[in-house]
Amino acid sequence: xxxxxxxxxxxxxxxxxxLAYEASGGYLAxxxxxxxxxxxxxxxxxxxxNLLGRGGAGFPTxxxxxxxxxxxxxxxxxxxxxxxxxxxxxxxxxxxxxxDPHQLIEGMLLSAYTLxxxxxxxxxxxxxxxxxxxxxxxxxxxxxxxxxxxxxxxxKYSFHLQVHISAGRYICGxxxxxxxxxxxxRATPRAKPPFPQVSGLxxxxxxxxxxxxxxxxxxxxxxxxxWFKSLGKGDNAGTKLFGASGRVxxxxxxxxxxxxxxxxxxxxxxxxxQDGYMLKGFLPGGASTDFLTPDHLDLPxxxxxxxxxxxxxxxxxxxxxxxxxxxxxxxxxLEKFFARESCGFCTPxxxxxPWVQGILDKIEAGHGQxxxxxxxxxxxxxxxxxxxxxxAHAPGAMEPLxxxxxxxxxxxxxxxxxxxxxxxxxx
Amino acid sequence: xxxxxxxxxxxxxxxxxxAEITHLPDRKSAAIDALKIxxxxxxxxxxxxxxxIAKLLNMSAAELDGIATFYNLIFRHPVGEQVILFCDSxxxxxxNGEKVCSKLQRTLGIQHGETTAxxxxxxxxxxxxxxxDHAPAMMVGESLHHDLTVDNIEAIFK
Numbered sequence: 001x002x003x004x005x006x007x008x009x010x011x012x013x014x015x016x017x018x019l020a021y022e023a024s025g026g027y028l029a030x031x032x033x034x035x036x037x038x039x040x041x042x043x044x045x046x047x048x049x050n051l052l053g054r055g056g057a058g059f060p061t062x063x064x065x066x067x068x069x070x071x072x073x074x075x076x077x078x079x080x081x082x083x084x085x086x087x088x089x090x091x092x093x094x095x096x097x098x099x100d101p102h103q104l105i106e107g108m109l110l111s112a113y114t115l116x117x118x119x120x121x122x123x124x125x126x127x128x129x130x131x132x133x134x135x136x137x138x139x140x141x142x143x144x145x146x147x148x149x150x151x152x153x154x155x156k157y158s159f160h161l162q163v164h165i166s167a168g169r170y171i172c173g174x175x176x177x178x179x180x181x182x183x184x185x186r187a188t189p190r191a192k193p194p195f196p197q198v199s200g201l202x203x204x205x206x207x208x209x210x211x212x213x214x215x216x217x218x219x220x221x222x223x224x225x226x227w228f229k230s231l232g233k234g235d236n237a238g239t240k241l242f243g244a245s246g247r248v249x250x251x252x253x254x255x256x257x258x259x260x261x262x263x264x265x266x267x268x269x270x271x272x273x274q275d276g277y278m279l280k281g282f283l284p285g286g287a288s289t290d291f292l293t294p295d296h297l298d299l300p301x302x303x304x305x306x307x308x309x310x311x312x313x314x315x316x317x318x319x320x321x322x323x324x325x326x327x328x329x330x331x332x333x334l335e336k337f338f339a340r341e342s343c344g345f346c347t348p349x350x351x352x353x354p355w356v357q358g359i360l361d362k363i364e365a366g367h368g369q370x371x372x373x374x375x376x377x378x379x380x381x382x383x384x385x386x387x388x389x390x391x392a393h394a395p396g397a398m399e400p401l402x403x404x405x406x407x408x409x410x411x412x413x414x415x416x417x418x419x420x421x422x423x424x425x426x427x
Numbered sequence: 428x429x430x431x432x433x434x435x436x437x438x439x440x441x442x443x444x445x446a447e448i449t450h451l452p453d454r455k456s457a458a459i460d461a462l463k464i465x466x467x468x469x470x471x472x473x474x475x476x477x478x479x480i481a482k483l484l485n486m487s488a489a490e491l492d493g494i495a496t497f498y499n500l501i502f503r504h505p506v507g508e509q510v511i512l513f514c515d516s517x518x519x520x521x522x523n524g525e526k527v528c529s530k531l532q533r534t535l536g537i538q539h540g541e542t543t544a545x546x547x548x549x550x551x552x553x554x555x556x557x558x559x560d561h562a563p564a565m566m567v568g569e570s571l572h573h574d575l576t577v578d579n580i581e582a583i584f585k
Contacts, residue, residue: 085557086554086555086557087555088516088517088518088554088555088559089516089517089518089555089559090555090557090559091557091558091559091560093557094557094558125557126500127512127553127556127557127566128557129569129571162450165463166498166500167459167462167463167498167499167500167501168498168499168500168501169497169498169499170554181459183456184451184455184456184457184458184459184460184494185458185494186493186494186497187497187498202452202456243559243560244560245518245521245522245559245560245562246518246521246522247521247522251559251560251561251562252560253560283517287516287517317559319517319518319521319559320521321521322521325521329520330517330520330521333515333516333517333520334517336515337515337516337517337554340554341554343497
């Protein structure tokens with residue numbers, strides 16, 4: 001049995017059509033289970049597999065699904081694939097959607113059947129033109145073969161799947177903002193509760209899962225919970241798409257056991273740093289994760305260990321800071337992004353992030369004052385506090401800032417003392 | 428009312444919007460789809476288009492404008508034949524993206540948010556294009572260009 005289920009059809013760069021997918025064992029889980037398996041058994045299987053959401057938060061998928069109330073026959077129930085991949089430094093879902101679109105469709109079909117959902121959406125960012133084309137063509141192939149639509153594979157179960165192409169904005173990746181956007185509204189996150197499982201799209205029960213999460217489902221259904229658990233290292237279940245960008249020799253994205261060490265990812269798969277560059281730090285999984293340093297290289301990439309080290313695994317695609325790039329400049333870049341992408345609804349986020357960005361730009365330009373660092377720290381307390389805002393955008397924005405102030409404090413101080421960026425001229 | 432609308436929206440645009448509405452629980456839910464349909468025909472959303480779409484969806488123009496201006500890929504000003512979306516997120520920044528973008532701005536003679544005099548290109552910053560292993564990256568129209576450098580960026584526009 002394959003040890004790289006998610007990318008088994010991708011490594012050879014083969015065709016992406018339905019015949020190739022079926023030939024590799026695709027839709028076997030659908031044929032064996034749709035209309036035949038008890039959805040309650042499938043839910044139990046996903047719970048037993050210890051699959052954790054791959055979008056960044058790492059919430060147990062089976063538990064998330066279990067909050068959906070039983071079908072009441074009063075209207076639609078929705079399953080949404082979050083394909084709005086926009087976390088800076090993250091390029092994993094695109095890999096699957098472009099090269100194995102049927103895997104996502106089969107994952108959605110099995111998930112929707114388990115949840116008794118009758119309508120599905122793939123919410124995808126507009127810039128992913130190739131992925132959109134391949135998914136659309138795959139949906140039409142799957143409809144022709146009766147894997148989607150009315151009375152799937154001769155059963156009584158029906159599931160209609162549509163593609164929704166986004167009109168932009170990072171905040172659409174937040175699941176309740178995504179639902180508002182699907183409803184045609186501004187993508188402002190909703191206050192929770194109620195949670196989408198109970199009152200989601202148009203007030204109906206809705207599950208939103210990340211693309212990679214959904215792609216794991218057919219393999220768990222085919223091979224079982226124990227097999228899935230055996231794929232990871234230690235107590236961690238499954239594989240994960242990990243990756244690295246920045247000044248490494250071989251930037252890329254690889255499917256590896258959950259719990260693979262950071263050192264192995266950066267030194268073996270990414271090939272280590274480019275000649276003339278040293279590793280100074282890294283964001284483990286996107287812009288909204290705290291910096292870690294070379295001292296953390298031997299940690300396993302899994303949610304708990306990275307959290308214990310003071311960060312989050314996030315999307316699992318690392319952004320590498322080298323010794324010739326300015327940490328203050330990098331953090332200023334990150335906060336400019338967060339400030340621009342705030343939806344503007346909650347005051348600490350709308351007003352606080354541009355303030356932080358302004359101070360960072362000032363320090364980077366050599367006009368900082370000693371008191372600025374205190375202001376940044378106080379801002380981080382208010383903006384970063386959970387509960388001051390509807391969603392995690394502002395708290396996420398503070399993660400690289402707070403950890404940056406901790407690990408790169410002397411650089412901040414040097415900018416302020418010297419009145420210039422010590423890295424100016426480097427690249 | 429319909430004939431008045433046709434002056435601002437084409438029959439094909441109205442039909443495409445109505446087709447979206449058929450699989451939605453209410454007309455307003457088609458707001459973003461409707462904006463995209465009209466933009467795909469006209470390149471941008473004028474005040475007249477906005478008012479006509481709002482009427483068609485039984486909503487106020489102000490509410491629809493609130494939606495239109497929220498999304499960075501809905502344009503409320505005219506744009507060039509092709510929109511350049513230049514990634515300004517962190518992985519591209521680390522790989523010299525700012526300098527490459529400055530070179531592009533000098534080459535085309537425009538800043539972010541501006542359109543070239545010949546109406547060919549509009550330049551806009553964009554959040555991470557998910558191509559970070561080939562940073563820096565940008566999209567020109569629907570084409571992705573990556574591994575950009577100050578030396579190779581000019582040739583793309585020749």
